[in-house]
Amino acid sequence: MRIGYYAHHHGSGHCRQADKLAALLSIELRSQMTVFTSLPADGYRFSSINDEHIVRLDAEDERPDDVLAGRAGEYWQPSCLHYSPVGNKDIQRRSWQLLDAIYQRQINLMIIDVSAEVAMLCRTASVPYLYVRLAGERDDAPHLNAFAGALGLLAPYPKALEAAATPDWVRRKTLYLDFLPSKAQGLPSFCEFMDELMTLTNDDAIHKQLVASVDKSSIVTVIKGYGGHEAIDAKLPKLRQILPDAIIVSLGPINDEVRHCVDIAAHVDDVTPFIAYSHLLLMACGLNAIAQAYDYATPLIVLPDVRPHREQEVMAEALIEQGRALSWPQFIAKASSMDTQNLLSSLSINNKSIDYEQTALTGKQANLAAQRFMNSIADYTSVKAWFAEWLLPQLDLKPKK
Numbered sequence: 006m007r008i009g010y011y012a013h014h015h016g017s018g019h020c021r022q023a024d025k026l027a028a029l030l031s032i033e034l035r036s037q038m039t040v041f042t043s044l045p046a047d048g049y050r051f052s053s054i055n056d057e058h059i060v061r062l063d064a065e066d067e068r069p070d071d072v073l074a075g076r077a078g079e080y081w082q083p084s085c086l087h088y089s090p091v092g093n094k095d096i097q098r099r100s101w102q103l104l105d106a107i108y109q110r111q112i113n114l115m116i117i118d119v120s121a122e123v124a125m126l127c128r129t130a131s132v133p134y135l136y137v138r139l140a141g142e143r144d145d146a147p148h149l150n151a152f153a154g155a156l157g158l159l160a161p162y163p164k165a166l167e168a169a170a171t172p173d174w175v176r177r178k179t180l181y182l183d184f185l186p187s188k189a190q191g192l193p194s195f196c197e198f199m200d201e202l203m204t205l206t207n208d209d210a211i212h213k214q215l216v217a218s219v220d221k222s223s224i225v226t227v228i229k230g231y232g233g234h235e236a237i238d239a240k241l242p243k244l245r246q247i248l249p250d251a252i253i254v255s256l257g258p259i260n261d262e263v264r265h266c267v268d269i270a271a272h273v274d275d276v277t278p279f280i281a282y283s284h285l286l287l288m289a290c291g292l293n294a295i296a297q298a299y300d301y302a303t304p305l306i307v308l309p310d311v312r313p314h315r316e317q318e319v320m321a322e323a324l325i326e327q328g329r330a331l332s333w334p335q336f337i338a339k340a341s342s343m344d345t346q347n348l349l350s351s352l353s354i355n356n357k358s359i360d361y362e363q364t365a366l367t368g369k370q371a372n373l374a375a376q377r378f379m380n381s382i383a384d385y386t387s388v389k390a391w392f393a394e395w396l397l398p399q400l401d402l403k404p405k406k
Contacts, residue, residue: 006382006391009112011103011123012042014064017049018293019118022137022161025185026116027053029379039110041103060106063099070094085150087121104130113388116159121147128154133388135159138179140292140323141316142170148314152178156388157396159378161185162292163299166323178400182375184296198278202254205271214252214268223248223284223349227267228276228294229257237287237308240333241266244287247340247348254279284349290317295324304352305330 010026012019023040030038030053040054043062051059065088067075072092076082083089090096103126107115117124118137127134136155140162143149152158152175160167164181193201202215202224225248229237238260245253245266255267256276264270273279280286280298288294290309298305307330309317324330331339331352340348385391397403 006037006113006385006388007111008038008382009107009110009115010038010040011115011117011120012040012044013119014042014044014048017044018291020044020049020051021293022118022185023116024049024051024053026375026379027051028186029376030383034383039106039112041106043099060102062102063095065090065093065096065099068093068095084146085121085125087145087147089122100126104132107132114156114382114391117151117155121151124151124154133392137161138175139314139316140166140168140320141312141314142168142319143314144170144172145314149175156392157400161375162296162320165327166320168319168323177402180374180378180396180399182378183372184292184299185375186372192281193278195282198282201278202252202269205254205269205273208268211252211268223251224254224282225251225285225287226254226256226276226279226283228279228286228288229255229259230289230291230294234258235260236310237289238263240287240308243337247337248285251284254283285352290320290324292320295320299329306333306336307331308333 010023012023020040020042023038027035027038035053036055036058038054039058039060040051041060041062043064046056046061067090070092071090073081073090075088075090075093077089077091081091103123106112107130113133115123115127115132115134116137117127117134119139124134124136133156134154135157136151136159138152138158138160149172155178158175158179160179160181161184162181163183167176167181199215203212206212225244227237227241227244234257241253241255241263252269253267255264255270256273256279259267259270277297280301280303283303285304285306286298287306287308288298290307305324307321307324309321311318321330321332325332325335339351343351381391381395385395
């Protein structure tokens with residue numbers, strides 16, 4: 006089947022998810038997947054999809070000559086849409102771009118990540134689609150209509166992290182793909198990781214501390230993106246107060262006024278070694294970040310960003326409920342009742358005992374759901390046959406005639 010993937014332009018995560026799914030196809034079959042996005046080329050660099058299989062759509066921002074704004078209120082806003090400007094020439098062009106490319110490229114099945122508007126456009130044009138469900142509480146009318154119009158729903162996270170408030174029919178219609186695998190990279194040894202840390206600072210005192218860190222010091226890594234790092238930066242003075250002797254590494258942007266609270270502030274291409282070998286992690290709850298950390302045994306403190314639909318808050322609550330993470334207040338409460346050494350011990354920090362080869366194997370096994378899904382698409386040439394013979398048995402559902 007020829008697959009179209011609509012990747013929303015807010016952040017690079019949607020394009021990254023498309024790239025991860027494409028990587029599960031054989032190189033020969035990747036040419037059958039087309040990505041539609043209005044994210045500019047410098048917003049994300051694909052590794053599994055060639056440029057000729059990317060359709061750059063026009064923007065969908067409001068224009069001063071719109072007849073009606075995108076959120077015009079109760080009497081002019083369809084309940085099945087979140088955002089629907091009227092008379093917007095950019096959206097008119099992008100709608101034609103999308104439908105024309107679907108027709109010209111003979112797309113059999115769309116995967117929509119995410120847009121209630123694109124979902125309704127596809128359903129109205131009789132284009133079959135699957136809808137990607139992000140974490141959070143998405144019980145508003147536009148989301149529920151997009152879910153109802155889909156052949157099936159895709160959740161790029163484990164079923165264990167599902168929001169408690171999710172309706173049963175939505176759960177039943179969902180394929181849980183677990184966390185999609187990142188591009189495979191070999192995990193360096195602990196010694197190689199320590200060598201990398203050495204290159205990130207010129208401070209001789211920190212170099213000496215790193216040399217002694219295997220037995221005497223703890224490495225705490227704070228991971229931040231560009232969509233809300235200020236909230237985590239605000240916690241750094243308290244983190245330093247609680248862990249005065251730890252080597253605190255800040256990855257990503259950092260405010261100048263709290264830079265003195267960390268030993269190393271850097272930007273790196275791959276955070277996986279820091280996740281694997283740190284004694285403690287502090288991070289938000291973005292989907293891609295949690296996907297990287299989930300299968301490692303490193304203790305995790307979560308500080309979710311405030312996002313629509315409580316996206317990160319719901320993810321954090323599920324992780325805490327599983328015992329996989331602590332909230333910031335829980336961490337502070339623990340810290341107030343014990344000294345640093347006992348605090349770290351209570352979090353079961355013991356890097357030497359972690360079997361990283363077994364962890365990597367567990368991660369591969371967890372990705373079997375996504376691989377089976379992509380294999381099924383490769384195995385069928387007809388959406389109708391795939392829907393009837395593969396998808397419906399997986400969901401244990403049957404539409405009414």
